[in-house]
Structure formats: structure tokens, C-alpha cells
Amino acid sequence: MTDERSSSDAEAGTEREVGDRTDDRSVSSSDESPDAEAASEDGLTIADFHDASQREGSPVLTAAAVARALEIPHEAASERLEDLASRGELERLSVSADPVVWYPTEFEDLTDRERVVVFPKRREIVVDRPDQFTRAQLSQFAHLADANGEQGYRYVVRPEDVWQTPHESFDDLARTMRQALGQRSEALEDWVESQWDRAHQFRLATHEDGYTVLEAQTAEIMGNVARQKLGEEHVHAPISETEDWVREGAEAAIKRVLYEAGYPVQDHRELESGEDLEIDLEASLRDYQQTWVDQFAEAGEGVFVGPPGSGKTVAAMGAMAHVGGETLILVPSRDLARQWSETILEYTSLEAHQIGQYHGGQKNVRPVTIATYQIAGMDRHRSLFDDREWGLVVFDECQHVPSDVYRRSTHLQSRHRLGLSASPIREDDRQKEIFTLVGPPIGTDWEALFEAGFVAEPELEIRYVPWGDEEQQNAYGSADGRERYRIAARNRGKVDEVRYLLSAHPGAKALVFVDYLEQGRDIAAALDVPFLSGETPHHERRRLLEEFRRDESDLLVVSRVGDEGIDLPTADLAIVASGLGGSRRQGTQRAGRTMRPAGGALVYVLATRGTREEEFARRQLQHLGRKGITVREQTVDAEN
Structure with missing residues (x-):
């Protein structure tokens, strides 16, 4: 017991040393408590408490948690916690869930300053009130796992974060780590160096x-x-x-x-770049977009990761201009192919005869060719793409790349590869393959873009809606499995709730999302508005979207075809009537339809009260909560 605790104390000491920072990013040795050093072996030191805190994964502990972590009797833990409190190193607080919880006194001094705490064994970094410099440095070697406003940023240092860091040498990386943490964490640096060597x-x-x-x-x-x-x-x-x-x-x-x-x-490898193609970007990149392009230029490959509305497409054109070679752009649908073509014409010096589209509607290979993944993966078309030496291949919505249908397109060889994704996560946990097949992640954390005003942070609210009629409620009670979720998702009470929300926001441009065609038709008929789905002909889709963009219409009901297959215009209001039982990525895409550089964006997610849909909604939206978006909950009264 004594040997085990002494090794843990060393680590806990490291955590305290990098925890409190003054303006000159140094820590005075006078911060150490002389009472703690003088404590007897039978007593409890503040280092022991930090050790228990690390093992339990919480800075606030009960006596029972301390006893469990340090393997001592509950009564002894209580006595020693009281002793620490008498020396002013712990505070106690009575709460309803447990008689007493304990926390370090130093926690009360966190109101107005940044604090970084490192947990080397777990390779986690917790930051309260981080400034932009700290977050920029951390993003170069750590993954933002959780964000909660100005407080509670939790970073995790994963192997892939070290493997993909943009630094030329480990010394450069170590310097960045020390700038971010305020001091050296020897245990964490040793692990990072081992991963650097592996890479x-x-x-x-x-x-x-x-x-x-x-x-x-x-x-x-x-x-x-x-x-x-x-x-x-x-x-x-x-x-x-x-x-x-x-x-x-x-x-x-x-x-x-x-x-x-x-x-x-x-x-x-010395891959061919293909024919030179002069491309001038006729738009100014924001600072973070230019950083993306610079990191891509350094690595020669990568995945731009950022929320919808952050300008990944324009940044990709900046990468095209840097490469200056023939480019193949792969997209999930012909609608996105058309929109890419129009955007390239708008933001670059390229002319129409230099841009080709290759899909079910037309088949033209040009210096810049936009093709669908499905076509690029077919044997009878592959030779057209294989025979051309591409300077750059762009994988739009690259979170699909690991799937069996799409991954064949990654066999195409090019000197440079670039992926774009708002949320490179997969429910089958194959997201690592995205970065092996395309390139390392390059991006800015969402909260930073919200704070800078580049992207609006949507107000997101889950609304628990009562049943619309007893027939559906009874059917839910007698059903099981996936059928129960389907019935709850199609609750007819949601039609009235959609009406209520639209009336509460008069004049707002709104998108109503559904997962089921029948539900979409019912809502569209009740509101007397168009329903855009996979069954809508391409020319009709284009007309409806253009009318919405030009403010000639202010309301569309959209099926899951709007999640990724088309480039929906942004809206003031998004109502998700059904669909949160799908994937975390789907929640990201739908919430993202309101993200733009203006304020007032609102997202309402409707879930039938008292059903499994409540659980699905909470679980899928946790992903957005970790990205810094505030998620509220509201129970709807029956009269609404």
C-alpha cells in the first residue's frame, strides 16, 4: 500500500504543479503546503486526495470514494478528511445525495483565471476558462472531448493526435505542450515521445x-x-x-x-501531380481557414473538420489553388456535384469549360472533375479516373469513406488527398479508417468558432411532446423493438407542435426534418408546403431550394435526403420532427443547418414523451453538447 501510494503521489504532485498558473506561466514552490509535507504516514495528505480524485475521475469526493480509492476503512477516511479540512486544505459541502462531499480549497479560487490540470495516467487535460492561445496550442496535440461553455474543457491525448501533429520534431511538439500546460508534465511528455517515435x-x-x-x-x-x-x-x-x-x-x-x-x-512517395492547372482563389480566407490550408500544404494530405457553415468548401478551394494541379472531387450525390461546380465558378478563376461533372446525369472528365462516389467505384468507369494523373483528390462528406461502397474510390492514386467533414464519426467505430485512407484531421474546435462569431451557436431544445391520439399510444404499448421507435417517431401530436413552434417564430425561415415519408407528407399537407424527399425529381429539388435561398419561400419539409445528399440553404429555425434515433452524425448535420455568421439560430427536437425516443434524443445530442452547444429540455403541455 505504501509503495503504491508513493508512486501515485509523484503523479498527483505533477498535476498540482501544472494546475495553478500565474500570468508568467510559472508555479511557485511556496504553493506546496508545509502541513502536507509534515503529515505523518498514518495521516492523509492533499496529495493522497488528488490521487484518489484521479482514480475516481472526479475532483469532488465522498468519504466512501476516498476510502475505496485509497483502500482504507471508511471511518479512517472520514477522520483524515476532517483533519485536512482543519488545516484549510479541503472544504466540505453537505448535499442531498450523500451526507458530505469534499473538494480542495484551491477550487474556490478559480473564478476569474485560467486553470489547467493534467492527469498523466489517463492522458487527460482539464481546462477551466481557457484563453484562445491555450486552446490553439492544445488543438495541435490533443482532442477536445467535452466542452461546457467557458468552463470544463476536457482534452484527451490519443495516439492518433500525436501521430498527426504538424510539428517537424519532438522538441517542437514538447515546446508547444509546455506552452499550453504552463509547465512540463514529464510523465505525459514521455508517453507522447513514445508515440512520436512510433509515428x-x-x-x-x-x-x-x-x-x-x-x-x-x-x-x-x-x-x-x-x-x-x-x-x-x-x-x-x-x-x-x-x-x-x-x-x-x-x-x-x-x-x-x-x-x-x-x-x-x-x-x-514521389507521385505524379498531373498537368499544371492555374487556380486563383477569388475570396479571402478567414484566419482559421488559412491555418487549415497551411497545415494541409505542410502534410500534403488531411481532413478539414469543422461545423456546418465554417467554410470547409471554400478552404478546400484554397487547397486546390495551393496544389495547382488537376483535381478530382468526390461527392455523395449529383445535387452536390452541381453545387460544387457552381461554387467553384463563383469563388475561383476557373471557367465553365474547365469543370466537368461525372454521374448519372452527365459524364464529362475535365481538369477539375466532380464525380459521385458510386460512379468512381464502378469497374466500368474506374479506368477513366485511373488513367488521369490527379494532383488532388477531394473526398467530400468523407465520413462515408470506410463503407464498402465508398472505400473503392480511395484506391485512386494522387499526390495530395483532402477530406471534408463536419463530424467524422461513425456508429460502427471505423472513423480511424477515415484518417488512414484520406489523411490526418485538420480543424478548429467548434466552441472557438462560436466565440469568434464566425459560426452562430444554435439554441438547441429537446421538446417532449404528448401523444396526439390514443390509437397510436395503444399501438406503442403493444409493439416492441424498432416498431416502438417508429410509432413514437410518427406521433401525430408532433403536427400540432410544429404548428405551435412556427406560430411562435413568425417570419422565420424554417426547415422541418422527418425520417418517414408518410409523416413528411402528412406534415407538408397540414402546413400546405412542399415536401422535399428522395422521390422529388432533381429539377424540382433545384427549384424548391432556389426559392428558399432567394426568400421566395420560408418553409420546407425535408426527409433524410437533406442530411448530406444535398447542400441545404441555412435557416433561422430547424424543427426535427423525427430522426434522432439514427446517428450522432445526423444530429450534427441537422443542427448545422442553422449555423451561420448571424445570430438567432434555433433548433427544436421533438420526442414523444415517455417513450424510447426520449432516450435516443438525449443520447444523440450529447455529441453536440460536447462540442460546446447548449442543449435544453422542455416538457410540452397537452394544450400546446
């Missing part, structure tokens, strides 16, 4: 005779990792103790296999 063990290079070679830093790493994981379908034969001759077309598979083994591969 530089393998690389793909082009041999002087033109074929691809997999190179390892040492013979040991080649023999113990690469040659254990890779087979004949990946490599022809060894060239030396540290080099293997790669089979043509197996490069992406090799990168994926070694990535999953914990060894990302540096891609230094």
Missing part, C-alpha cells in the same frame, strides 16, 4: 526504378511488426533488412494494416 518507424518511398518501397527505421521493427502483419498481397519480397518491395496498388492497405498495429506510415 516515424515506417515510410513509403519511391525507388529510383519507379516502384514503391516500404522502409523501416530498424531491422527489428521491420521483422517484428511489418513482416509479421503484411502478407504476399502487400509486398513482393524483401530488398534488404529494412526495405520491402511493395505490390502496386497495395499502398493504402499497408498504411491501414500498420496504422491498426499502432505504427502509422509516413507517405513520401
Whole structure:
């Protein structure tokens, strides 16, 4: 017990040292309590409390939690907590859930200043009231896992965050870490350095005779990792103790296999850039967009990650201008292909004859070609794309890339790759494949864009709606499984709630989202407005969207085709009548339809009261809560 606690105390001390920061980003040794140092072995030190806090994952603990974490009797824990409180190092608070909770006295001094606390064992960093500099530094080596307004930012340092950092050397990365944390965290830096080394063990290079070679830093790493994981379908034969001759077309598979083994591969192949294509961007990039483009230029590949409305498409055109080569853009639908074409004409120097679309509606390959994933993956069309040397391939909505239908398009070779996604998450947990197939994530945390005013933070409210009639309520009670969710989602009481919300926001441009065609038709008929779905002909879709953009109409009912397949115009008001039982990404896309540089954006999510739909809505919107969006809840009275 004594040995185990002494090693934990060292780590807890590290946490305290990087926790409190003064303006000069240093910590005085006088902050250490002399009473704590003088405590007897039988007593409880503040370091012990920090250790228990780390083990329990909470800064506020009950006596029972301290006893459990430190493996001492409950009565002894209570006595020692009282002793710490008498020395002024702990405060106590009586709450209804437990007789007493305890927390460090220093927590009461957090009102007006930034505080960073590092948990090296969990590789977590908790920041209260972070300034923009700290957040910018943290984003270079850590993942923002939770955000709650100005307080409670929780970052996690994952292996992939270290593997994909933009720094040239570990010393540069360590310098950034110390700037962000205010001081050195030796335990965390040691782990980060080990991951940095992993990320530089393998690389793909082009041999002087033109074929691809997999190179390892040492013979040991080649023999113990690469040659254990890779087979004949990946490599022809060894060239030396540290080099293997790669089979043509197996490069992406090799990168994926070694990535999953914990060894990302540096891609230094000398790929052809294709014909030069002069592209001038005729728009000014915001500072964060220019940072995205600069990071992409440094790495040669990447995924722009940002909320809807943050300008990922325009930033992608900045990347196109940097590459200055022929470009293939892959999109999920022909509607997005058309919109990409129009946007390129608007924001770049390219002319119409230089831009082609390749999908079910038209098939033109030009210096800049916009194709659907489905077409690009078909054998009878692949040769058209394979035979052209692309300087850049852009994967729009790249969260789909790991799927069996879309991943074939990633076999296309190009010197540069760029993905775009508002939310690169997948319910099958295959999101890591996005970054192995396309490139590392590049982006800005959503909260920073909200604060800077580049993107409006929507006000999001879950409204629990009563049943519209007893027939549906009885049917729900006798159903089971997915059928219960379907009945709750189509609750006819939601029609009245949609009417109520629209009347409460007169003059607002509104989008009403549904998951079920019959429900969409019912709501559209009740409101006497159009219903845009997958059954709507393409020319009719285009007309309806243009009318909405030009303010000739102010209300559309939209099926799930609006989540990603088309580029919906932004609105003042979004009402999600059904659909939150789908995916976290769907919630992101729908909430994002109100994100723009103006205020007043509102999102209402309707869930039938007392059903599984309540649980689905809360769970799926937690993802947005972690990105800094405030989520409220409201129970609707029957008379509404």
C-alpha cells in the first residue's frame, strides 16, 4: 500500500504543479503546503486526495470514494478528511445525495483565471476558462472531448493526435505542450515521445526504378511488426533488412494494416501531380481557414473538420489553388456535384469549360472533375479516373469513406488527398479508417468558432411532446423493438407542435426534418408546403431550394435526403420532427443547418414523451453538447 501510494503521489504532485498558473506561466514552490509535507504516514495528505480524485475521475469526493480509492476503512477516511479540512486544505459541502462531499480549497479560487490540470495516467487535460492561445496550442496535440461553455474543457491525448501533429520534431511538439500546460508534465511528455517515435518507424518511398518501397527505421521493427502483419498481397519480397518491395496498388492497405498495429506510415512517395492547372482563389480566407490550408500544404494530405457553415468548401478551394494541379472531387450525390461546380465558378478563376461533372446525369472528365462516389467505384468507369494523373483528390462528406461502397474510390492514386467533414464519426467505430485512407484531421474546435462569431451557436431544445391520439399510444404499448421507435417517431401530436413552434417564430425561415415519408407528407399537407424527399425529381429539388435561398419561400419539409445528399440553404429555425434515433452524425448535420455568421439560430427536437425516443434524443445530442452547444429540455403541455 505504501509503495503504491508513493508512486501515485509523484503523479498527483505533477498535476498540482501544472494546475495553478500565474500570468508568467510559472508555479511557485511556496504553493506546496508545509502541513502536507509534515503529515505523518498514518495521516492523509492533499496529495493522497488528488490521487484518489484521479482514480475516481472526479475532483469532488465522498468519504466512501476516498476510502475505496485509497483502500482504507471508511471511518479512517472520514477522520483524515476532517483533519485536512482543519488545516484549510479541503472544504466540505453537505448535499442531498450523500451526507458530505469534499473538494480542495484551491477550487474556490478559480473564478476569474485560467486553470489547467493534467492527469498523466489517463492522458487527460482539464481546462477551466481557457484563453484562445491555450486552446490553439492544445488543438495541435490533443482532442477536445467535452466542452461546457467557458468552463470544463476536457482534452484527451490519443495516439492518433500525436501521430498527426504538424510539428517537424519532438522538441517542437514538447515546446508547444509546455506552452499550453504552463509547465512540463514529464510523465505525459514521455508517453507522447513514445508515440512520436512510433509515428516515424515506417515510410513509403519511391525507388529510383519507379516502384514503391516500404522502409523501416530498424531491422527489428521491420521483422517484428511489418513482416509479421503484411502478407504476399502487400509486398513482393524483401530488398534488404529494412526495405520491402511493395505490390502496386497495395499502398493504402499497408498504411491501414500498420496504422491498426499502432505504427502509422509516413507517405513520401514521389507521385505524379498531373498537368499544371492555374487556380486563383477569388475570396479571402478567414484566419482559421488559412491555418487549415497551411497545415494541409505542410502534410500534403488531411481532413478539414469543422461545423456546418465554417467554410470547409471554400478552404478546400484554397487547397486546390495551393496544389495547382488537376483535381478530382468526390461527392455523395449529383445535387452536390452541381453545387460544387457552381461554387467553384463563383469563388475561383476557373471557367465553365474547365469543370466537368461525372454521374448519372452527365459524364464529362475535365481538369477539375466532380464525380459521385458510386460512379468512381464502378469497374466500368474506374479506368477513366485511373488513367488521369490527379494532383488532388477531394473526398467530400468523407465520413462515408470506410463503407464498402465508398472505400473503392480511395484506391485512386494522387499526390495530395483532402477530406471534408463536419463530424467524422461513425456508429460502427471505423472513423480511424477515415484518417488512414484520406489523411490526418485538420480543424478548429467548434466552441472557438462560436466565440469568434464566425459560426452562430444554435439554441438547441429537446421538446417532449404528448401523444396526439390514443390509437397510436395503444399501438406503442403493444409493439416492441424498432416498431416502438417508429410509432413514437410518427406521433401525430408532433403536427400540432410544429404548428405551435412556427406560430411562435413568425417570419422565420424554417426547415422541418422527418425520417418517414408518410409523416413528411402528412406534415407538408397540414402546413400546405412542399415536401422535399428522395422521390422529388432533381429539377424540382433545384427549384424548391432556389426559392428558399432567394426568400421566395420560408418553409420546407425535408426527409433524410437533406442530411448530406444535398447542400441545404441555412435557416433561422430547424424543427426535427423525427430522426434522432439514427446517428450522432445526423444530429450534427441537422443542427448545422442553422449555423451561420448571424445570430438567432434555433433548433427544436421533438420526442414523444415517455417513450424510447426520449432516450435516443438525449443520447444523440450529447455529441453536440460536447462540442460546446447548449442543449435544453422542455416538457410540452397537452394544450400546446
